[in-house]
Amino acid sequence: MDNSMEERLVSPEELNSDDLKKRVWKEFGKLWGIAFPGTVARLTSFGMIVVTQLFMGHVSELDLAAFGLQQSILIRFVNGILIGMSSATETLCGQAYGAGQYHMMGIYLQRSWIIDGVTATILLPLFIFTAPILKLLGQDEDIAIEAGKMSLWFIPILYYYVLSLTIQMYLQAQQKNKIVGLFTASSFLVHVFLSWLFVIKLDLGVAGAMSAFIISAWLLVIGEFVYIFGGWCPHTWKGFTKAAFADMLPLVKLSLSSGVMICINIYGCDFMICLGFLGASSVRVSNELGKGNAKAARFSIKVALLTSVIIGIILWILCLVFSNEIAYLFTSNEEIAESVSRLHVLLAFSVLLNSIYPVLSGVAIGAGVQSTVAFLNLGSYYVIGVPIGLVLGYVAHLQIQGLWIGLLTGVVVLTLLLSYLTWRIDWDEQVHKAEERLGRFFLEPPKQSVENSNLA
Template identity: 50%
Template sequence: MEESGVQDRLLGSDNQEEDLKRRILAELKILWRIAFPAILTRICSFGLFIVTQLFMGHISELDLSAYALVQTILLRFANGILLGMACALETLCGQAFGAKQYHMMGIYMQRSWVVLTVVTLLLVPFFVFATPLLKLLGQTDELSDRAGVIALWFIPILFYFIFNFTLQMYLQAQLKNAIIGWLAAGSFVLHVILSWVMVDKLNWGIPGAMGSMIISSWLSIIGELAYVFGGWCPQTWGGFSMKAFSELWAVVKLSVSSGVMLCLELWYNSVLLLFAGFMKDATISVAGFSICLNITAWALMISLGFLTAAIVRVSNELGRGNAKAAKFAIKVVFSTSLAIGLVFVVVFLSLGHVISYAFTSSVAVAKVVSSLSGLLAITVLLNSIQPVFNGVAIGAGWQSVGAYVNIGCYYVIGIPLGVTLAYAADLGVNGIWIGMTCGVAAQTIVLLCITGRTNWDKQVEKTSARLDGWFSGETNNTSTSQNS
C-alpha cells in the first residue's frame, strides 16, 4: 500500500510537470503571436526616426543635434501625450474582447480618434513656434533656429500618431496585429530607399530626409485602414457610428489617466536631454546623449513588444474573469523578456565602443557614447523588466497608480539625482545617465511590489464592473434612440 501511494504521488508529480510544460508552451505560443508582430512594428516604426537621424548625422553635426532636440523634446512631448491617451483604448479593447463585447471595440476606437484629434490640434502650435520655445528653454540660437525648421516637418507625423497608435491597439487586442507588423516592415524598407535617393543621390538635405519619413509612415496607415474597412474585422468593425460622439467624457477621463502615466515616463528622458544641452560643448553632449537614448531605444522596442503582450494577455484574461490565467501570463512574459534583455547586455558591453559610428562620423561624439557603454548595459537590463510591469498596469487599468509611481521615481528621485551628479559632482553626461537609471530602477521595484501584492480576483470584479457600466451606457443610449 505504501509503495502504491508513493507511485501515485510520483505519477501525480510527473503529470503536474507535464501539465505545467504544456501550459508554458501554450502561453508562449500566444505570447509570441502577440509579441513578435508588436516587436516588428515598434522596431520598424522607431526605425523610421533612426534612419532619418542617420542621414541627418551625415549631413552635419548641427542638423543631427537639431533633429535630436526636436525628436527627443518636442516630439517625445507630443508622443507621450498621444500614446498615453491612446492607451485607454488598449485597456478597453483588450477587456472588451475578453468579455466578448466585440461590437464595442470599433466604437471605442472611433471615440479615441475624436479625442486624440482634438488634442493633436492643440499640440501643433508647439511645433510651429519651436524656435522661440527652445530659446526660452535655454538652447543656443543656432541650434534653435535649425530645430525650428525641422519641427515644421514633424506636424504630419503628429496626425500619423493618431491612427498608428489606435489601429495598433484595436487590432492587437483581437490578435490581428500581424498585418501591422508586415506593413511597418514594408514602410521601413521604403523609407531607407527613399532616404538614400532623396538625401544621398538628389542631395535634398532636410526636405529629403523628412519628406521620406512622412511618405513612408502614412503609406502604412493607409494599408491598416484598408484592412479594417475592407471587411477583415467583421465582428469588431461595424462602420462609422454617431456613438463615437457619445460617452466621450468617460473616454477623456480614462485617457487623461493613461496620458499622465506615460507622459511622465516618456518626458523623463527629454528633461534629462534638456539639461545635457546646458553643458559645455552642448552640441556634442546633446548628440552623444541622444545617440545613447536611441541605442537603448532599439533594445527597448523588443521589450515594448512584451509590454504589448502583457497588456493584451492581462486585459483579455481579466475580461474573461480568469484571474489565475492572468497571473500565469505575467510570469511567462516577465521571464521571456528578462532572458532576451540579458542577451542584449552582453552585446552592448562587447560593442559599446564602436556602435556609435553607425550614427556619426564625429570622434568627439563617439567618445561620449563609449564612456556610457557600461551604464547602457544596465539600462538595457532594466528596460527588459520595467515595460512588462507597465503592461500589467495598463492591462489591469491601473493608469492612475502608474502616474503616481512615475512622479515619485522619475521626478523626485531620477532627475534631481542626475542633475546633482552631472553638475555638483562634475560627472557630466554620465551623471545624468546614472540619475536616469536610478529612476528606472526605482520604478521597476515599486511596480514589481504592486504586481506581487495584487489580489487578482478583486481585479476581475473591478474589470467586470467597468465593462458592465460602459456596456449598460451603450444599451441605454440605444434604447433611448429607438424609443425616440
C-alpha cells in the first residue's frame, strides 16, 4: 500500500493522539453541528403540519377531521417514501464531498430531482382520488368527501417535498447545516403568521389554512434555490447539465431501497429528532468513507450511538416519571388522559428504541447498504411485528396495547438486526466500495471550473 493510501485510511491525529477525550469531544462537536440544525429543520417542517392542523380546528370539526386523516395517513406515507428516496442523495453527496468530487454533488442533486419528481407524479392519483379510496376503505362519507377536496390542496406540498428534502440532503452533506436550519425555521415563523392572518383575521377557512401552508413551504424552496443558484455553493453547483440523465438506473435502485427503509419508520415529533441523528450519522460516515478513512468512520459511529442513547435514556425516564402529566399537554379530558397514561410504559420504550435504530439506519445510508436494511425493515415489521400485533390486539383482545406491543417487538428485532449488521460491516471494504461507487458515477468537471480552481 502506497503512502497516499495510508494517509487516507488513517489520519495523522489518529496515529499520534492518545487523548481519547479530545477525539470524542471533537467528534461530538461535528455530530451536533450536523444533528442540531437537521433536527430543527425536521421539527419545524413537521411543525408546519401541526400548525395547519391547529388552525384547521378553528374552521370546523369536519375540516379538522379531514385534515387529520390526510396528514396521518397520506402525507406521512408519501413523506416517508420521499425522505427515504432522498437519502440516496445523502449517501452519494456525502461520499462525493469526502472524496473532494464537489462538482458531482450538483449532478446527484439534479438526478434526485428527476427520480423523486417522477415518483411524486406516480403517487399523484392518491391525491386526486382520495375520496373514493377512503369510501372504499369504509371511511365516513362526509369526512371522505371533505378529505377528497382538501387533498387537491396537498398537490403543491407533494412537489415541495421533492425539492426541499433533496436540497436539504445536498446542503447538509457539504456542512451547510446552519443554512438549512435557518431557512426552515424562518419558513415556520412565516407559516404561523400567515395562518393567523388568513384563518383568524381574514376568515378564509380551509383555503386560508392551506394557502398559508403552500406559500410558506414554497418560500422555503425559493430561498434555497436563490442560495444555490446565487453563487453560495460555487464548488458543488455548476449549473444544469445533461449529465443528470446519465447512469440513472443504479441511483433509482439505491433510492427505492432507501424509500422502503424509511417510509415505515415515521413516528411523529420524537422521530423528527431521531431523523436529525440519522442524517448526522449518515453524513459523518459517508464523508469519512469518501475520504477513505475507515477508522474515523467507526469512531464516528460510536460517538453518534452513545450520544443518541444518552438522549433516549433521558426521554425514557421522563416518560416514566411524568406519565400522568404528558397526556394533559394535548387534552383536558380526564378519561382520555387516563387512557394515555396506561400506555406510558410502551411509549417510554418506543422513545428509547427510537434513539438507537435511526442512528444505525443512518450508518447504513452512509455506507450505501440501504437494500439490505430495506429487507430487514420489511421482515421485522411485516413478518414479525404486524402479525404479533394483530394476534395480541384482536385475538387476545388487548386492543391498542396489543397492536403497540407487536410493533414494538418488530422495532426490537430491527434494532438487534441493525446492530449485528453494523458490527459485521467491514469498513475497510466499505471504503473500497465507496471509491468504486464514486468512480462509477464520476464525470470530469467542466474545463472552466478546473481552470478556475488552478488559478485559485
